[in-house]
Amino acid sequence: MKDGRVEQTNFLNHPPMRINQIPVIETHLVKSSEAPGGIGEAPTAASLDWTD
């Protein structure tokens, strides 16, 4: 962010992971006593954290 605006304009300067860049992803559900929350979005974090 710069001056209150997102600096990146498109996938050229904000490249999400492509199919040839992802690691092998295994999903494991873990028992927890926490309040119910979201599941299934782990790959999203991985794919958006990509930077070249």
Place this chain on the structure above:
Amino acid sequence: MIQFTVNGFSQSTDAPADTPLLWVLREGLKLTGTKFGCGAGLCGACMVHIDGARAFSCQTRIGEVAGHSVTTIEGLSTDSTHPVQKAWVAERVPQCGYCQSGQIMSAADLLQQKPHPTRSEIVEHMRTNICRCGTYQRIVRAIERAAREG
């Protein structure tokens, strides 16, 4: 007036020749299965087939398709029974779904060229299409299934 074929039907438009095909499909013909993602040929959400080969409809000017045949996700099959569509359902590929029609059109193009691609050929071909949800592993599995089951 530009005349072309979409999903087997003759169409015509008076849109300027440099109008993106994607605009004519979505705004003119109301075929909204094809998505706008980036407008720059980077993400693949707008993928269609022109004369049987995949193309970014956001990067294709309507003038270029004069006299040619366009297939969109709506025309890939009449009843959602294209092998890629069946495999997509069986493998439960989509999450949010936005990129999926483009993914399916790219996958169908691959299998038309190579009915039994290797895993690396699948990955190489599909790198044109971004999936923010990260459904890539299921995309690979679905294409392998479509190749296997037809």
